[in-house]
Amino acid sequence: MxxxxxxxxxxxxxxxxxxxxxxxxxxxxxxxxxxxxxxxxxxxxxxxxxxxxxxxxxxxxxxxxxxxxxxxxxxxxxxxxxxxxxxxxxxxxxxxxxxxxxxxxxxxxxxxxxxxxxxxxxxxxxxxxxxxxxxxxxxxxxxxxxxxxxxxxxxxxxxxxxxxxxxxxxxxxxxxxxxxxxxxxxSPSAASPEPPAADGARPKRVRTAKKKATVAKAAKVNLAENPSWQPARLFPVTGLRNDQERETRATAVLLAVMAQVPEFGRRLTARFGAPAGTLQTFTETTFKHGDGKVRPDGVVRMARAGRIWTALIETKTGGNPLKADQVEAYLQVAARHGYETVITLSNDLALANEHPVAVDKRLLRKVALRHLSWAEVAHEADMLCHHDGVANPVHAWLLSELLHYLRQDGAGCQGFRDMGAAWVPVRNAITAGTLRLGDRRAMQVAESWEKLIRQLCLRLSGRTGLTIAPVLRKRRDGDASVRRLQTVTSLVDTGRMSAEIRFPSAAGPILLEADLRTGQIETTVELPAAPRARTLTRVQWLLRQLDQAPPELRVEALAPGHTAGPCDLLKNLTAEPGLLLPDGGEQIASFRLTLSSSMGTKRGTEEAGFVRSIDLAMDRFHQEVLQALKADTAQPAEPGPVA
The missing domain is CATH 2.60.60.30 (sav2460 like domains)
Incomplete structure (x- = not known):
């Protein structure tokens, strides 16, 4: 035209x-x-x-x-x-x-x-x-x-x-x-994008794009002639012989998908204060440093509004830790070239803006140091691929291929998978009764517990599309060192570690407790009883919802103002609901549901590993208990005398 x-x-x-x-x-x-x-x-x-x-x-x-x-x-x-x-x-x-x-x-x-x-x-x-x-x-x-x-x-x-x-x-x-x-x-803000209003003021809220194209949940027809045949993958893990090859391929796969799927690239770069704009990514970059050269695993460059934003990428896979001297060298290179950020990427999780590696703080005057876990990468891909959606169906497929790659053992990108070298000595000290406050190994276990809970929430959020997060109570949990000291104190006094997790679809937070003395994991939720007039009817209302729940589920009835009450296993209550009726004819205000699972003793994700057992315990509780409960417990009152 x-x-x-x-x-x-x-x-x-x-x-x-x-x-x-x-x-x-x-x-x-x-x-x-x-x-x-x-x-x-x-x-x-x-x-x-x-x-x-x-x-x-x-x-x-x-x-x-x-x-x-x-x-x-x-x-x-x-x-x-x-x-x-x-x-x-x-x-x-x-x-x-x-x-x-x-x-x-x-x-x-x-x-x-x-x-x-x-x-x-x-x-x-x-x-x-x-x-x-x-x-x-x-x-x-x-x-x-x-x-x-x-x-x-x-x-x-x-x-x-x-x-x-x-x-x-x-x-x-x-x-x-x-x-x-x-x-x-x-420096446009990705966290609170607010457009200018006509009167010069900023509006309170700006709507963002809703769900777009996602990967279909229904499996395609399998045309394989033999069950051993594997679908061809865009990013295979075969042929990776050592850690260097894993890091090289993982970096290239991630940066390529970031560049090709704008919504995904934006979600990751927005974490580091990058502007929205045209994104380009590079690997095999070399920079002069002192008398030699350094080669970051990747470079991210963003063009917008007359300026170029640039970050260096340092990647680790498997259990390989980040090295302080290597990170400091990249900070120096970034400062010399006018780059804004150094981004480290590994299976470790940064908590409360704490970087996993301690570096000379003088190097952070001109260059920001940020960290990203492979678990966080998978979370963002999962949310876009299966819940929030992207504009292009091919981009959704690219994200699904990235997710498949990240979840393969050979890729080394599964996220936090190891409680650390302190786990077995601390567990043994609890069994022997010799663990005491001030044990540095106990503090290391407390930090690993926080990381495990954080990763658990990321994985559950990606699976459900809900915002699932640890519950942090401002007065008690605001300071990380105080929070971890509380975990150590609990380990010394009771042999237990606990965390509360908020599920938007649940009636209240989920209490997750690991008892190192008994080798049991307990998941617990408390929900208000439906407003039925008869106490027995309130019990029957709950039992109808739990007809497919595990028979070993523990159910406790709580009267107003009470912290304990009649309690029995679901398999017994199905035959005799009256076992939950409080003495003295008190009404039931709420029910406490608890499911116990065996705790893995090893430190990692193997079949008998602690990390795996925590994942399995929460998955089982979510699938077999939480999803059976009605989100809205409000029911019309039933006439009749109080039992």
Whole structure:
């Protein structure tokens, strides 16, 4: 199309569903890209409110009629894609204006091959609009979709502005403070993305994109002739002979998927304060250091708003620990080259922003040091692949292949899997009754317990799509050293370690306790009794829900203000519910459910390992007990006398 031309959309495609608008360009300077924005304009030529501006801090409308799908690299430059569902737009929207802006004096004239492409829901290209007359503009309207009668048309606009996003937004009735805009360009916040409001204030909440494409949970038909045949994998673990090869392949696999799946790359880089923008990743990089050379495992570079954000990557797999001297060397290299961050990646978990390796703090004045666990990588991939979704089904498949790779034993990327060398001596000291406060090994076990619980929550969140996290009570658990000292004290006094875990779907937190004296793991939840009038009916209400629960489940009935009450095993209560009735005719306020499992004694994830036994115990409790319980216990009261 040429500038100013328009065309009926109904004559271009018969495919239903949303359209995809792609804005592409080449940035020969490498100094920064452009940021896409979309305005939903009413009959008066103005937006209905701040929610009608879609841009990098507000990537979707509340109804998801318009969504930014993010940047993708092309053979020559980059491409920004926007999903527009014309059928989902509210009637008051008359025009969908597609625009972009640049920052810090950068102009569109410095970009080559500006072009708009429009595709239907099947991916068929419908039209292209190349822009060849861009000059000193810092904002540009590429085109617009507008209503005409009962249908829609597209107009190739190609109009530029020299006042950036602020001027472009003002044209459509949105106020953007220039200072705020520049600050956002320098360091946009992924944690609390808030767009400027029309009156200069920041709105309290910005909606983000909802679920997109995910991997189907249903298994495909297996056409293998023999059960021993294995599906071909994109990232195989065969042929890895040593730790160096594992680290090299794991780094390359991760960085490649980050670059190809924008939503995944953004989730990881946002953890380190990286701006949203065009992401490129590299391996086999070499830097001069002193009289020799160092070779980080990878480099991440992000271009946005006239600047390049860069991080060095150091990777470890299996049980290999990070080395302080190696990390310090990379910090020095990063400072010399003006890089912002050094990111370490291993199976260890950082707790409360504590890096697993202690380094010279003077090296952190110019360069940030951040850590990522392979468990956290798998968690983000799991959430996008199976729950939150991505824009492209192929990207969802890529994430599923990454997850398959990370979960293979040969890859060495399974996350925290070992309680450490202190585990067996501490367990033996508890059995002998010789463990005392001040034992450094007990503090190491307490730290490993925290990491195990954190990883357990990550894994359960990825499996369920829920936000599952340890319960930290502010007064008691705010300080990590105090929290770990409490665990050590419990080990000395009772031989137990415990943690509370919050399940959004459960009536209350799950108490997980490991008793090193008895070799048992207990998982416990307390839930309010349904408001039945008769006490026995309250018991029967619970037993009906637990008809498929393990017979060894322990059930305890608690009267108001009591911490203990009648208790028996589910297998006995099924035949005689009255065993749970409190003495004296007291009403039942809540039930406490506890399931015991055998505890592994070894320190790792082998069949008899402690880490594995904790995973199995929580999985069993979640699947066989929690999922059977009704989230809403409110029931209409039943008439009759109190039993």
């Amino acid at each position: 040429s500038k100013g031309a328009n065309i009926e959309m109904s004559g271009l495609t018969t495919a239903g569903g949303p359209l995809t608008v792609a804005l592409s360009w080449i940035d020969p300077s490498g100094e920064g890209e452009a940021d896409v924005s979309v305005f939903l304009v009413g009959a008066g030529g103005k937006v209905g409110g701040d929610a009608d501006l879609v841009f990098y801090n507000q990537p979707a409308t509340a109804d998801e009629a318009v969504r930014l799908l993010g940047k993708s690299p092309t053979a020559t430059g980059s491409e920004d894609r926007i999903l527009v569902d014309l059928d989902a737009l509210r009637p008051g929207v008359q025009r969908v204006v597609i625009a972009a802006s640049r920052y810090a004096g950068a102009t569109f004239g410095a970009l080559d091959d500006l072009c708009l492409t429009l595709s239907d829901s099947a991916g068929t290209g419908l039209l292209t609009f190349p822009i060849k007359d861009a000059d000193a503009e810092t904002a540009f309207i590429f085109g617009e979709l507008y209503r005409r009668g009962d249908g829609w048309k597209f107009r190739a606009v190609g109009q530029g502005y020299t006042s950036g996003l602020a001027g472009l937004a003002a044209e459509f009735g949105v106020g953007v403070d220039d200072t705020e805009e520049e600050q956002a360009a320098a």
